[in-house]
Amino acid sequence: MAEDKKLKGFANEFRSFINRGNVVDTAVAFVMGVAFKTVIDAFSGDGKSNSGILGGILGAVTGGQQANFNDKGVTLNGSFIPVGSFITSALNFVLVAFVLFALIKLYNRFRNSSPAPTTNDLLAEIRDELRKQNES
Secondary structure, eight states, X not given: OHHHXXXXXXXXHHHHHHTSHHHHHHHHHHHHHHHHHHHHHHHHOOSSSOOHXXXXXXXXXXXXXXXXXXXXXXXXXXXEEOHHHHHHHHHHHHHHHHHHHHHHHHHHHHHTSSOOOOHXXXXXXXXXXXXXXXXX
């Protein structure tokens, strides 16, 4: 019986933890970020075998072959340093950061587009309505 109460107490505590807004928001943001990464990978490549739309465009501009930066790099003292996949990953990061920045700016503009009236504004409207009613 005591263990049953402990289990219910643990379950209730866990439920309240999960129902906090920031945990749910973080989970949703994580899932959306993972899904959004696939879109970015399709556009700029994944740093492996997929060169993406951007690689195809670069290939069309530079002579018909898809640009693949995966095997591009620098050899230093006999050691190959794969710079190409780093550049692809950095490009992915910059694209994700830019799109998230634009989405957050848009969200903030939408959220702040109709500011809530202050208490003084509401009282002034009530006063004006009462004056109109008393005059008629």
